[in-house]
Every structure is written in C-alpha cells, then in structure tokens.
Amino acid sequence: MDTLLSYDWFFIATSLVKTLVIIFGVILPMVSYSVYAERRVSALIQDRLGPNRVGFPTTLLGFKKDLQLFLGGLGQPIADGLKFILKEDFTPAHVNKFYFWLAPILVIVPALLTLAVLPFGSSLDFDFIFQRIFGHGFGPVKMVIADIDVGILFVFAISSLSVYGIVLAGWSSNSKYPFLGGVRSTSQMISYELSIGLSVIPLFMIFGKLNLSAIVRFQAEHGWLLFPFTNGEFTWQKIALWVPCFISFIIFMVSVFAETNRLPFDLPEAETELVAGYHTEYSSMKFALFFLAEYTAMIAGSGLVVALFLGGWHLPFIPDGAGNGGLEILHHLPNWIWGFVNIGVFFGKVSVLIIFFIWVRWTLPRFRFDQLMRLGWIWFFEIALVNIFLTAGVLALFPN
Amino acid sequence: MAYVVPRPKLTLAEKLYLPAIVAGLAITLKHFKKALFGKGNVTMQYPEQKWDASLPEHYRGAPTLVKDEHDRERCVACQLCEFICPPRAIRIKPGEIPATNKFAKVEKFPLEFDIDMIRCIYCGLCEEVCPEQAIFLRKDYSITGLTRAEMVHDKAKLYELGGVMDGLVHKWNPKK
Amino acid sequence: MLNVQIDGVWMQFPRGTRLIEACAQANKFVPRYCYHAKLSSPGNCRMCLIEMGMPKMGPDRKPVLGTDGKPEIAWIPRPQISCAQDVAEGMAVRTDSPMVRDCRHGVMEFLLINHPLDCPICDQAGECRLQEFSVDHGTGGSRFLENKVKKPNNVEVGPRVTLDAERCILCTRCIRFMQEVAHDDVLGIVDRGSHSTIACHSDRKLDSNYSLNTVDICPVGALTSEDFRFKMRVWFLKETKSFCTSCATGCNTVIGSRENTIYRQTPRENNDVNSAWMCDYGRLNFHYLHSKDRLMEPVLKTKDGHEIATWEKAIARAATELKKYRGEEIGIIASGRMTNEELWLAKKLAEALGTTLHDIVPHFAEGDDILLSSDRNPNTRGAQLLGLASAIPGEHLGAIADGVRSGKIKALLVLGEDAVEAGIATDLLNLESLIATHILPNATTKLATVLLPGSGFAEKRGSMINGKGRLQRLNRAINPPGNARDDWEILRDLILAVTGHNGIYMIEDVFKQMAASVPQLANLSLSKIGDLGVQLPT
Known part of the structure; x- marks a missing residue:
C-alpha cells in the first residue's frame, strides 16, 4: 500500500457519495417537485392556476416578504413535506399492525433500488485534484451507482417486488377498498411485466448486452434507438430497425405507465371507485412513502426509457466525460465540465418525460379493468412477441 | 324489454386508439399554452379580489338581527327560528320587557340570542320563518375565528352585523 | 243504548251522552272553545255548531222509512250547538256539511275580529x-x-x-x-x-x-x-x-x-x-x-373537613362504617318520599345489617277537601306496606332519638330526610357514622360522614302508592345533575358492599323481587302499572 487510498476504498467512497448525492440531492427533490409540477401542469391544462402562493419562508429569517421566485408556489413541496411529517400518524385499530407498517417500506425500497443501475451521466474525471492529494489518479468515475452487467434485468427483478408492498398494504388494512386496490394492483403489475419484458428483447438483439451504461454508450456511438441518425451515420439497417424499435418504445412506454400505476392505468387507487385504493387507511408519513414511491417509480421508469431509447446522457455534438466524441472545438474545456453537462442532459430528458407523464395523466380518462387486461394480454403480449421476430428478420435481412 | 344500444362501427384509426390519444394530448396542450401565457385562466385571486360588488340581492350570507327605524329590536323571541333551524345553530333565551320601557307593549324580547356559526348552514329558513322580519341573511360570508366561542355570534354581534332595516311591517306600532 | 246517525253512519251510545262527546267517540271531532268535559256547558262560543235532525214522523206517529229500510231524517234547517245537547233515539248529525263549515268559518272570523x-x-x-x-x-x-x-x-x-x-x-x-x-x-x-x-x-x-x-x-x-x-x-x-x-x-x-x-x-x-x-x-x-345548591358529588368527611370522592370510594366507606357495628347499634331514618323500590331496598339493607330500628319522617300540613292532602309524604302507604313504617308513621323516631342521645345507636342511615326534623338535636348528630342521601343540603348532610347525592322525582323511575292505595309510576324526565345517582342504585350498591351479593341490574328487577314477596303487589310489574296507575287491593 503505497497510497493513502487504495482503489478498492476509492470505489466504495465514490459509490457512497454517488448514492447519497443522487438519492437525497437529486431524486427526492425531484420527486417533490414532480408533485409540484403535477399540480401546476394539471391546473394549467384545466385553465386554473395551481399552487402559486407558497414562497420560501424567508419571513422566518426576518425578511419582510417571503421569497417568491419566478413561478410562485415553489415553496409548496416544502410545506407539503412538513405537513406529511407533522400530521398525526394514525394506525387504525383493525389493521394487521406489523404488515401495515412494513408495506410502505416494501414499496419505497424497490423504487429507490432500481435507480442504482441507471447511468445518469457518462463519467467524471477529477484526477487533477486526486493527483495533488494522493499523488496519483484513479481514472474517470462512471456516473452510475452500480455498473452491473445484468442491468435491465436487475431493474425488472427489483421493480416487480414493489407489488408486494402494495398487496400487503391492501391486505393488512383489513378493509374493503384497500383490499380491492391491492388485488387490482397485483393482476395489473403481473400482466404488464410480461409485455414490458418482451418489449425489450428486440433491444437486446440490437445492443447485444444488458449493461445499461454500455447500452447508452452504444447509442452514443451508433445513434439513439428512437432517433437513429443522431451520430450522422446513415444505413439501411437503421431505417429498417426503426419500426420494431418504435413498436417496442410504445409498448414499453405504456407498460411503464401501467407499472407505475399512473393514469390511465391507476386502477389500484382509482379514487372514484376505491376511495384511495390500497393506501386508503394510511396517513401522515406512511402515506407519504406510498406517494414518494409512485413518483420515484415514475422517475426510474423515465430514466429507463431515456437510457434505452433516447440515448441516455448523450446529446449530439457534446463530448462525454472522458473527452471522447462531440465537436472538436469543445475539447478545449476540461472534461469534468462535460461530465456534468452529460448528467444535466440525462435529467433534462427525464424531466421532459415526467412532464409527458403528467400531460398524459390529465388528458386520458381511466381504463376499465377489463380493457386494461385485454390491452395487456391480448394486444401488447402478442405484438411484443411478433416484434421479436420482426427484429430478428430485419437483422437477418440487413446485416451490418 | 331490454334496450340494445348499437355499438358504433369503428375505423382502424379509431381502433388503434393512438391517434385519439395524440388528438387528446393536442387539446390539453392548447389549454396548457393558453393558461401558461395568462389568457385562459379564470381563477379569482381570493383575498385580493372579492366577489362583494357582484353578490346578487338574494345572496345568503351570515344571519343577523335587525332593528327598526325607532331603534326597537324587531325580534320578540318567538323561537320559531330556533325551532326551524335544521342544524340547531340558534339558541334563544326569551325575556320580558320591563314595564318602564317605551316598548313595553311588545312585552317580550330575546334576553340572549346566540347563533353558532360553526353549525349554521346558511339555509335561510330562519329568515323565511320569522313572523317579525327580525332576522335576515346579510352578505357577510367570511366568518372566521380562532376559538369555538368566537364563532358563536351573540346578540350584540348579530345586531352589529344586521344594523337597521326600515320600511318593513309595523305590527307593534299602534298608529299603523 | 240509543241509535244515532253521525255523518251517515248509525252508531249506538248510552243515554245521557253529550252529542259533542258522541261525535268525538265516532272520530268526528267537533271543534269547541267553551265546552269542557269537566265543567257545565253554557254554549256561548258557538264553535261546536252542527247540523241535526230527527226521524221524520208519518201521520201514524211512526218513523217514515226510506228505500234502504232506515228511517228518513227531517233535518232542522238551523245549526245546533252540540255541547249542550244529549243524544236521543234516531237522532242524526252532520259534522261536516256545507252549512256546518260555513258556520265554523263565520264563528272563527267573529272570534278573531x-x-x-x-x-x-x-x-x-x-x-x-x-x-x-x-x-x-x-x-x-x-x-x-x-x-x-x-x-x-x-x-x-x-x-x-x-x-x-x-x-x-x-x-x-x-x-x-x-x-x-x-x-x-x-x-x-x-x-x-x-x-x-x-x-x-x-x-x-x-x-x-x-x-x-x-x-x-x-x-x-x-x-x-x-x-x-x-x-x-x-x-x-x-x-x-x-x-x-x-x-x-x-x-x-x-x-x-x-x-x-x-x-x-x-x-x-x-x-x-x-x-x-x-x-x-x-x-x-x-x-x-x-336549585344551584343541588348535591352533585359524593362527599366523605375527613379529619380536616370534607372531600369529594368517587362513588366506589364513597360506597366502600359507607359499607365499612356500617359493618363496624352490630345491628342494634344502627338506626335507619327513611322517607315517605322514597319510591317503593327504594323503600324495598332500604328494608333489605336493614335486614342485612340486622337492625329493626327504622321509620319514616311524617310530614303533615293543612290540606283541603279538593285535592291537596294533609299528608305531604307521597308514599306513606308504600312505606307501611313494605314494612319500613308502622300504621302510625314516625312512632319509632322517638326511640331512635333516644338511642342516639344515650349513645346506644352509633350509626345512623338517613335516607332523603333531615334527622333534625325527625327530632334528633344537631349536636347529637356528630355521630361517628352518619350516612345520608339527599338531593339538597340540610343540617344532616352537612354533618354526614358519607354523603351520597340522590335524584329528584323527575329524575328517576319508580312507583309510589298514594293515600287512597293507588299504585302509580314515576318516569324520568331529566337526568340527575352532576354525579348524582338514582337512589335505588345507591341502595343496591350499599347492599352489595355490605352483603357481597345480589342480582339486581335494572329497576324492573327490584319491582320483580318486591312483587314476589309482597302479596298486594303480586302479578304486577313496573310496566303493568301503566300511565293511570293501578288500585291495590286493601
């Protein structure tokens, strides 16, 4: 050991920093501001204003007025969060206490776990600092918490666990509506896991790997899956492949809606039918965990769509964190700047998708349950299967 | 006889559903843009902007007691409003007007008259049932307080809100 | 019985029935102001006007029969007042004819002028x-x-x-x-x-x-x-x-x-x-x-004054006080204002304590020959029937007073009365054990070792026997104030605390027990008394 910090310790330290910064610095604020966005966008769609009053309470610090940033109401998520924490945490007498308390945890944990494999940036290179401190560099740090080769399979494995939380919540509440919500949620999630899994098989055939970082890098080099000409190359294979990719995208996207219980597939918590579905009996912070999980799942889903179809952190003409690709002229700036830009690009794309999620929610009415099942089992399942053969055919007809 | 609703024949585009989704998204986007640039919204900013000027004549705000132009309490404590009040918000304790009072002829008046504004549902039945035209629903709608006791309007508060109403019946005036 | 036709329907009424009452019995209420069943009928309000008729008589002084075989009616062309008229054989009445309605309109308008x-x-x-x-x-x-x-x-x-x-x-x-x-x-x-x-x-x-x-x-x-x-x-x-x-x-x-x-x-x-x-x-x-003086909480006497206690504590204390003495050291002053149920339980308590020194306090005042009785105790007869008092109510009070004075009686149970009124001097009331129930404070309650607040007549259920031997029932109109309790419950709890057993949960059970032992009350229950009471066999 001739260095202060071995490579192993460096790896653990960076992973910890990445986890903490991403979860508490990015995802949780993003969740609360997604809720804010949800309320503002829905209001604007309905010709209302939405929450526009709560500023940052600078009056508490002795200022004359609360700080109102350009939109107004930006303090709302803070107030909401405070409300969730301060409200009475009520556990009804008729519930099964252990599972009732366990359920929200089982919902939020998988939602956060899936974020681990998402590549939210290319890489960051701070060797110029480390060299001064430790005397040698460690090389660029990959901007993904866990760069594992099963990548997407890990996401599916973990996200399907969240159904247990919902079922437990519904069952342990020992009350009609939560129970119905839980049952609905089970059948819905199981049905759509099938099509979501089948819809990405064509992608593996194209990419040839499961590691999400590698998939994004592949797209950066060969063009995004949905916009194949972002790298300027033009081949017949790309044109032919666009069709199955688009089909996959539609199925994947819709299934993500279903998996995250978002409208038009929010049957587990359909308030007109089931009061509030599986979380009817929950209050205060336990309810907030369900709420957080829904939005976290939405962010994870969006991140997955971005990574699989929309080129992840890549934007044409922008170099990655190691200084590869992009315009020659941009290479004059230090690489770590581009590393941060890549992260920004990724979350920018995710934000656009979240707005899209919200936009869809306030446009479409809820499906009937039989329609939901029909769509999942009869249409998406079959189309995804056919799509696999279609992709195989395309790949065979247009060899690279 | 069962009535059979004919199923509409759908075109392929309608069956695919996706074009309809896109059309729907276009509509909501239109509203979104309009509202974003401040054209579509009709929301009134409540504490700053108020309805008060455009309240209709028949608006039913807080119930109040009124006096006549001779400064006589119109209420004679008949307790019909107390009886009719659906949420039982009204409590009256009747009393006798002392013989020395210039309105001794009326004999009866409300010693205490409480309306619990937490209970009041602004239905206006008290106004309708009053045989003396003593209770009126005025236009005060923003009734607030920090305690339950504060939300009970006593006689003084009711007369303060109600004020004077003249030109009504003059049943107790012997000259009319 | 006389046959009377009321609004076309033939009915039978006994001779001497007022027409207005006959109509009321036939479910044809005739409005009236001056008529009162218990007073004479001057017939001055004219509100009870009806149309009346008698059977039409043929030349043979026999009623003319109509096609239906019933006598034809000769209607009197003027309205008649129904309150000053008795029913007669063959009489016919219309209580809702156009003329009657016109008359009532007119009378109402006149009355309201x-x-x-x-x-x-x-x-x-x-x-x-x-x-x-x-x-x-x-x-x-x-x-x-x-x-x-x-x-x-x-x-x-x-x-x-x-x-x-x-x-x-x-x-x-x-x-x-x-x-x-x-x-x-x-x-x-x-x-x-x-x-x-x-x-x-x-x-x-x-x-x-x-x-x-x-x-x-x-x-x-x-x-x-x-x-x-x-x-x-x-x-x-x-x-x-x-x-x-x-x-x-x-x-x-x-x-x-x-x-x-x-x-x-x-x-x-x-x-x-x-x-x-x-x-x-x-x-x-x-x-x-x-009254604002109503007793609302059980009160215990302590070394330095009085303290408010819970019912459990108060009953337990009362029971320990009573159990300290032999039967002949205990006197019970009950009240002729108690219900039969309370008197019965008081008697049971006396038996459980083994005392025979009990009586009620007589209250007499001037009566009149209309309704007011000179006996101002509503239930003297009940106390006598249940054995709390002898034929001369109050005859044992002297013995109790003597006992207290001589120190033979060490514990006194005063139920709803003032012992001072019963002839026991105030200074002697400083007994070691004085247990009192009442609803208002008096000389006794102020000195009581254990004071148990009871209920007034409108706050409880129960029965009493009036001066003429009629068993009547009280119903609860209002709740007792504060923590005051039904007196029968107090006595029940006292018996329970003294003897350790009983099976009474409802006041109905008390009456059942009583009816089983007292022959005059046999086969009766609280609900059988009814609103108008029951005359007991003498």
Missing part, C-alpha cells in the same frame, strides 16, 4: 285552540276594517296568573272552573258588547290554590302562568307522564322539559285520582330540582 294576532309573543302559541281551529276551520283572512278594540293586557289577576284581555274569547271556562271546581267564585265578565272583559272581583285576587288550572283550560292565551310566562315555547317541551309527589294525593301530571330543564308541570286527566286538575302548590313544586 278583536284578536291581536300576537302569536309570536303569546305563550299559548303551539297549543292554542284558536290557532288550531283557525287552520282547520278558518278562512285565513278577515273582512273587518275597523280598529280593533283595545283591552288591558298584562293584568295581574292573581299572584300566579296574568290576563291578556285582548286575546280572550269570553268562553268563561275560567269563571266556571272557579265556581264549580275551586269553589272560589272570584272571576266574572264586566262591561258590555265587544268591550266585555274577564275580570277579578274588585276586592279579591285570583289567589286560590287552584288558580293555575284556569291557565290550563283557557283555550287561548288570555290567561298565562306567571311561572311559565316567556320561559320556553311549548313545542320544544318533551312531555313525560308522571305524577305529583308533593302530597299523598299523587295527581297525574305531564312534565314539560327541554334539555334537562323542567319548565312546567301540567295536570293529566285521571278520573280516579285528580279528574283533570291539580293544585298550584304541587304544580310549582319542582323548582328545587334546579
């Missing part, structure tokens, strides 16, 4: 015959354009009765009541024509002990009770059937209460007890229930 229409302030509103019949039989409008006659209002005709002459319709019910029932002929009509007014004799006041009955029978709001005036509208009152406990007569009453406050007591018709009347003394004798 000078009426001030001050219903909003009138205490009678809600139980006013003028209001009711105006709705049922009136026209709704008046054609009278002249000024109404002004008459005095708010006149104090007596200490308890106020007259508003403008509202009076001169039915003379009050005058007849004072003549015929109260035998104190102080009311009459003065002045003439539309200025006629009810007035009191110039040297007298309407101060009879029965004056408030005039308020009850007044069909309008002319006579109002000074006690009830402007207190509460009658439509708010919950009516509980009960009886008066101010003397041994036990007049049947209706208690009018709203939200745990009694506003008035009115007599209830019971021809075996009080006809339809009651005396003013008994009627107004309920205000003590709302």
Whole structure:
C-alpha cells in the first residue's frame, strides 16, 4: 500500500457519495417537485392556476416578504413535506399492525433500488485534484451507482417486488377498498411485466448486452434507438430497425405507465371507485412513502426509457466525460465540465418525460379493468412477441 | 324489454386508439399554452379580489338581527327560528320587557340570542320563518375565528352585523 | 243504548251522552272553545255548531222509512250547538256539511275580529285552540276594517296568573272552573258588547290554590302562568307522564322539559285520582330540582373537613362504617318520599345489617277537601306496606332519638330526610357514622360522614302508592345533575358492599323481587302499572 487510498476504498467512497448525492440531492427533490409540477401542469391544462402562493419562508429569517421566485408556489413541496411529517400518524385499530407498517417500506425500497443501475451521466474525471492529494489518479468515475452487467434485468427483478408492498398494504388494512386496490394492483403489475419484458428483447438483439451504461454508450456511438441518425451515420439497417424499435418504445412506454400505476392505468387507487385504493387507511408519513414511491417509480421508469431509447446522457455534438466524441472545438474545456453537462442532459430528458407523464395523466380518462387486461394480454403480449421476430428478420435481412 | 344500444362501427384509426390519444394530448396542450401565457385562466385571486360588488340581492350570507327605524329590536323571541333551524345553530333565551320601557307593549324580547356559526348552514329558513322580519341573511360570508366561542355570534354581534332595516311591517306600532 | 246517525253512519251510545262527546267517540271531532268535559256547558262560543235532525214522523206517529229500510231524517234547517245537547233515539248529525263549515268559518272570523294576532309573543302559541281551529276551520283572512278594540293586557289577576284581555274569547271556562271546581267564585265578565272583559272581583285576587288550572283550560292565551310566562315555547317541551309527589294525593301530571330543564308541570286527566286538575302548590313544586345548591358529588368527611370522592370510594366507606357495628347499634331514618323500590331496598339493607330500628319522617300540613292532602309524604302507604313504617308513621323516631342521645345507636342511615326534623338535636348528630342521601343540603348532610347525592322525582323511575292505595309510576324526565345517582342504585350498591351479593341490574328487577314477596303487589310489574296507575287491593 503505497497510497493513502487504495482503489478498492476509492470505489466504495465514490459509490457512497454517488448514492447519497443522487438519492437525497437529486431524486427526492425531484420527486417533490414532480408533485409540484403535477399540480401546476394539471391546473394549467384545466385553465386554473395551481399552487402559486407558497414562497420560501424567508419571513422566518426576518425578511419582510417571503421569497417568491419566478413561478410562485415553489415553496409548496416544502410545506407539503412538513405537513406529511407533522400530521398525526394514525394506525387504525383493525389493521394487521406489523404488515401495515412494513408495506410502505416494501414499496419505497424497490423504487429507490432500481435507480442504482441507471447511468445518469457518462463519467467524471477529477484526477487533477486526486493527483495533488494522493499523488496519483484513479481514472474517470462512471456516473452510475452500480455498473452491473445484468442491468435491465436487475431493474425488472427489483421493480416487480414493489407489488408486494402494495398487496400487503391492501391486505393488512383489513378493509374493503384497500383490499380491492391491492388485488387490482397485483393482476395489473403481473400482466404488464410480461409485455414490458418482451418489449425489450428486440433491444437486446440490437445492443447485444444488458449493461445499461454500455447500452447508452452504444447509442452514443451508433445513434439513439428512437432517433437513429443522431451520430450522422446513415444505413439501411437503421431505417429498417426503426419500426420494431418504435413498436417496442410504445409498448414499453405504456407498460411503464401501467407499472407505475399512473393514469390511465391507476386502477389500484382509482379514487372514484376505491376511495384511495390500497393506501386508503394510511396517513401522515406512511402515506407519504406510498406517494414518494409512485413518483420515484415514475422517475426510474423515465430514466429507463431515456437510457434505452433516447440515448441516455448523450446529446449530439457534446463530448462525454472522458473527452471522447462531440465537436472538436469543445475539447478545449476540461472534461469534468462535460461530465456534468452529460448528467444535466440525462435529467433534462427525464424531466421532459415526467412532464409527458403528467400531460398524459390529465388528458386520458381511466381504463376499465377489463380493457386494461385485454390491452395487456391480448394486444401488447402478442405484438411484443411478433416484434421479436420482426427484429430478428430485419437483422437477418440487413446485416451490418 | 331490454334496450340494445348499437355499438358504433369503428375505423382502424379509431381502433388503434393512438391517434385519439395524440388528438387528446393536442387539446390539453392548447389549454396548457393558453393558461401558461395568462389568457385562459379564470381563477379569482381570493383575498385580493372579492366577489362583494357582484353578490346578487338574494345572496345568503351570515344571519343577523335587525332593528327598526325607532331603534326597537324587531325580534320578540318567538323561537320559531330556533325551532326551524335544521342544524340547531340558534339558541334563544326569551325575556320580558320591563314595564318602564317605551316598548313595553311588545312585552317580550330575546334576553340572549346566540347563533353558532360553526353549525349554521346558511339555509335561510330562519329568515323565511320569522313572523317579525327580525332576522335576515346579510352578505357577510367570511366568518372566521380562532376559538369555538368566537364563532358563536351573540346578540350584540348579530345586531352589529344586521344594523337597521326600515320600511318593513309595523305590527307593534299602534298608529299603523 | 240509543241509535244515532253521525255523518251517515248509525252508531249506538248510552243515554245521557253529550252529542259533542258522541261525535268525538265516532272520530268526528267537533271543534269547541267553551265546552269542557269537566265543567257545565253554557254554549256561548258557538264553535261546536252542527247540523241535526230527527226521524221524520208519518201521520201514524211512526218513523217514515226510506228505500234502504232506515228511517228518513227531517233535518232542522238551523245549526245546533252540540255541547249542550244529549243524544236521543234516531237522532242524526252532520259534522261536516256545507252549512256546518260555513258556520265554523263565520264563528272563527267573529272570534278573531278583536284578536291581536300576537302569536309570536303569546305563550299559548303551539297549543292554542284558536290557532288550531283557525287552520282547520278558518278562512285565513278577515273582512273587518275597523280598529280593533283595545283591552288591558298584562293584568295581574292573581299572584300566579296574568290576563291578556285582548286575546280572550269570553268562553268563561275560567269563571266556571272557579265556581264549580275551586269553589272560589272570584272571576266574572264586566262591561258590555265587544268591550266585555274577564275580570277579578274588585276586592279579591285570583289567589286560590287552584288558580293555575284556569291557565290550563283557557283555550287561548288570555290567561298565562306567571311561572311559565316567556320561559320556553311549548313545542320544544318533551312531555313525560308522571305524577305529583308533593302530597299523598299523587295527581297525574305531564312534565314539560327541554334539555334537562323542567319548565312546567301540567295536570293529566285521571278520573280516579285528580279528574283533570291539580293544585298550584304541587304544580310549582319542582323548582328545587334546579336549585344551584343541588348535591352533585359524593362527599366523605375527613379529619380536616370534607372531600369529594368517587362513588366506589364513597360506597366502600359507607359499607365499612356500617359493618363496624352490630345491628342494634344502627338506626335507619327513611322517607315517605322514597319510591317503593327504594323503600324495598332500604328494608333489605336493614335486614342485612340486622337492625329493626327504622321509620319514616311524617310530614303533615293543612290540606283541603279538593285535592291537596294533609299528608305531604307521597308514599306513606308504600312505606307501611313494605314494612319500613308502622300504621302510625314516625312512632319509632322517638326511640331512635333516644338511642342516639344515650349513645346506644352509633350509626345512623338517613335516607332523603333531615334527622333534625325527625327530632334528633344537631349536636347529637356528630355521630361517628352518619350516612345520608339527599338531593339538597340540610343540617344532616352537612354533618354526614358519607354523603351520597340522590335524584329528584323527575329524575328517576319508580312507583309510589298514594293515600287512597293507588299504585302509580314515576318516569324520568331529566337526568340527575352532576354525579348524582338514582337512589335505588345507591341502595343496591350499599347492599352489595355490605352483603357481597345480589342480582339486581335494572329497576324492573327490584319491582320483580318486591312483587314476589309482597302479596298486594303480586302479578304486577313496573310496566303493568301503566300511565293511570293501578288500585291495590286493601
């Protein structure tokens, strides 16, 4: 050991920093501001204003007025969060206490776990600092918490666990509506896991790997899956492949809606039918965990769509964190700047998708349950299967 | 006889559903843009902007007691409003007007008259049932307080809100 | 029985039935103001006009039969009053013909000509015959354009009765009541024509002990009770059937209460007890229930004064005090105001303690020969029947007083009475163990080792036996104030604490136990007593 910090310790330290910064610095604020966005966008769609009053309470610090940033109401998520924490945490007498308390945890944990494999940036290179401190560099740090080769399979494995939380919540509440919500949620999630899994098989055939970082890098080099000409190359294979990719995208996207219980597939918590579905009996912070999980799942889903179809952190003409690709002229700036830009690009794309999620929610009415099942089992399942053969055919007809 | 609703024949585009989704998204986007640039919204900013000027004549705000132009309490404590009040918000304790009072002829008046504004549902039945035209629903709608006791309007508060109403019946005036 | 046709239906009535009563029995109520079943019929209000007819007689002095085989009726072309007419064989009545309706319209309009229409302030509103019949039989409008006659209002005709002459319709019910029932002929009509007014004799006041009955029978709001005036509208009152406990007569009453406050007591018709009347003394004798001095918490005497205790503690303390002594060291002073159930349990307690020294405190005052009895204990007969008192109530009180004085009696249980009144000097009451129940403080309760607050007559259920041996039932109109309890529950708990066993959960069970042991009460239960009471075998 001739260095202060071995490579192993460096790896653990960076992973910890990445986890903490991403979860508490990015995802949780993003969740609360997604809720804010949800309320503002829905209001604007309905010709209302939405929450526009709560500023940052600078009056508490002795200022004359609360700080109102350009939109107004930006303090709302803070107030909401405070409300969730301060409200009475009520556990009804008729519930099964252990599972009732366990359920929200089982919902939020998988939602956060899936974020681990998402590549939210290319890489960051701070060797110029480390060299001064430790005397040698460690090389660029990959901007993904866990760069594992099963990548997407890990996401599916973990996200399907969240159904247990919902079922437990519904069952342990020992009350009609939560129970119905839980049952609905089970059948819905199981049905759509099938099509979501089948819809990405064509992608593996194209990419040839499961590691999400590698998939994004592949797209950066060969063009995004949905916009194949972002790298300027033009081949017949790309044109032919666009069709199955688009089909996959539609199925994947819709299934993500279903998996995250978002409208038009929010049957587990359909308030007109089931009061509030599986979380009817929950209050205060336990309810907030369900709420957080829904939005976290939405962010994870969006991140997955971005990574699989929309080129992840890549934007044409922008170099990655190691200084590869992009315009020659941009290479004059230090690489770590581009590393941060890549992260920004990724979350920018995710934000656009979240707005899209919200936009869809306030446009479409809820499906009937039989329609939901029909769509999942009869249409998406079959189309995804056919799509696999279609992709195989395309790949065979247009060899690279 | 069962009535059979004919199923509409759908075109392929309608069956695919996706074009309809896109059309729907276009509509909501239109509203979104309009509202974003401040054209579509009709929301009134409540504490700053108020309805008060455009309240209709028949608006039913807080119930109040009124006096006549001779400064006589119109209420004679008949307790019909107390009886009719659906949420039982009204409590009256009747009393006798002392013989020395210039309105001794009326004999009866409300010693205490409480309306619990937490209970009041602004239905206006008290106004309708009053045989003396003593209770009126005025236009005060923003009734607030920090305690339950504060939300009970006593006689003084009711007369303060109600004020004077003249030109009504003059049943107790012997000259009319 | 006489055959009478009422609105086309033939019915039978006994001879001597008033026509107005016959119609009422046939479910054809005829409106009336001056007629009162318990008074004579002057027939001056004209409200009960009906159309009447007799069988048409042929030349052979036999009724002419119609096609249906029933006699044909010869209708009298003028309306008749039904209150001063007895039924006769073959008589026919129409209570709802066009002529009758016209007559009622006319009479109502006349009666209301000078009426001030001050219903909003009138205490009678809600139980006013003028209001009711105006709705049922009136026209709704008046054609009278002249000024109404002004008459005095708010006149104090007596200490308890106020007259508003403008509202009076001169039915003379009050005058007849004072003549015929109260035998104190102080009311009459003065002045003439539309200025006629009810007035009191110039040297007298309407101060009879029965004056408030005039308020009850007044069909309008002319006579109002000074006690009830402007207190509460009658439509708010919950009516509980009960009886008066101010003397041994036990007049049947209706208690009018709203939200745990009694506003008035009115007599209830019971021809075996009080006809339809009651005396003013008994009627107004309920205000003590709302006294601010009411005992509301069990109180224990401690070394340095008194402290409020829970019921569990108070009962336990009372039981330990009583168990300290042998039976002959304990005396029980019960009350003739207790219900049979309470007296029964008191007797049971006496047996459990092994004492035979018990009696009730007699209360006598001047009575009259109308309703008021000189025995002011409502349940002397019950105490005698259940063995708490002998034929001469109070004859053992002297023995108890002597026992206390000599120190032979060390513990005294005083139930709803004042031992001082029973002849025990105040300074002697500083007994080691003095257990008292009452609803109001007195000399005994102030000195009591254990004070247990009980309930008044309107706050409990139970039965009593009146001076004539009639078993009657009390019903609960209001709840006892504070932590005060039903007396029978207190005694039940005391027995339980002393003996350690009993099986009584409801007051019905007490009566059942009592009925099983007392032959006069055999086969009776609290619900079998009914609203009008049961005459017991002597």
